Amino acid sequence: MTRVVFLLVPGLHLLDLSGPAQVYSSAADLGLGYELRYVGEHADVPSAQGVMLRAEPELPSLCPADLVLVPGWRSPRLAGTGVLTDATLAWLREHHAAGGTVASVCSGADVLGRAGLLDGRRCTTHHELQDELERRYPHASVVRDVLYVVDDRVVTSAGIASGIDLALHLVTTRHGPTAAAAIARTMVVYARRNGGEHQASVLLRHRSHVNEAVHRIQDIIETRMTDRLSLAELARLSGCSERTVTRLFTRATGMTPLRYQQALRVERAEHLIGHGTTVESAARMVGFEDARMLRRLRSRPGYASATPRS
Missing domain, CATH: 1.10.10.60 (Homeodomain-like)
Incomplete structure (x- = not known):
């Protein structure tokens, strides 16, 4: 059973979370062996759209097959937003160092940057945040105006709906395009958008x-x-x-x-x-x-x- 662990940051966008969550929930319904977990530094996590979410306040132990995904939050700027403790950032860093995959949607890339996971890697984020991401992490290579970027088990995607494309890509990588197409049909979306496409x-x-x-x-x-x-x-x-x-x-x-x-x-x-x-x-x-x-x-x-x- 592969765990998909969503790290919930206060003010997160619901679609940043629900898009990938629906992909993996549908994958679980198809018998592909996924368990979804929702964790955060606080049990109650407000969303940008006003819905209050519940999270597990304790970070789980992970294995290399698990995926940690950070949805983005309302963020006209990155500096001073999406604050997390050093312990949480170390948890992300250690998971990647042990062979695990970490992913982000939109401003969630900033969390990966603070964990030191963007240095020396290609990455992307929402087009309105690309300049700031580049300034904050000068050792990263920010790829502009693409849907998602994969670099050494660090997967970053653009804003909002691109999280669905990211998740479908990861499903395709592990289970093949037929599985991704079946999930997309269930979700009433088209099966695939390549990461480099506008x-x-x-x-x-x-x-x-x-x-x-x-x-x-x-x-x-x-x-x-x-x-x-x-x-x-x-x-x-x-x-x-x-x-x-x-x-x-x-x-x-x-x-x-x-x-x-x-x-x-x-x-x-x-x-x-x-x-x-x-x-x-x-x-x-x-x-x-x-x-x-x-x-x-x-x-x-x-x-x-x-x-x-x-």
Whole structure:
């Protein structure tokens, strides 16, 4: 039985807590072997939304398989907020040193920083807190505007709903994408958002299936979105025949691997164009040889977006 221990800080955001808690509660319902615990320095913990929570006031002994997760709290700034004792910070530090995993949502990254767990590691937090986190922990490498970052069993995520993405990623790492997809369906959310994505609507629309082979192919395409990927190479990398790749992928996603890659490229290009990049530059940045193909795809049904055409 793996324990997921939530460290409750006064003023915590309910969704920072309830999102990951629901993921692991659903995982337990599926028989994946999780026990949820809620601990804090005080038995009564007020939330930012006014709901009073109850916590175990004694910190448990942990084993390396256990996860400690720190939800964020209402924090226009980090300095002077989320105060915890040195004993609690040492408990976090010792758990990681013994081989355990620690994670945070939003401002919870500051707790990991105070425990010394961000030094020399990549991390992230809510976009409104990134500058302050960087100033407070100059030996950390703050990755901006991503959903979550994993570095040597220290897992940090952005604000609020990204805690769900973090938890689903950890479930995927331990149990595979099929388990994560089943949990996401139970929660009525899409199965996966990759940590490095800002907003991945194409990925989300086509990740709600449970075919692990197709998930692997999608991982390849997403990682190498700008490369020329032949069907033969996808087949080799995924360990399937070309015919099987096409059949499984189309059945699971409703599109061919090439169309999926094009949709990802167009979506990324739309984002770049919406932030001031020219169509020509955006086309080259996402892997098109020139802007003609991008313009053609942007005009087709199924590739359209709300971004004004240029």
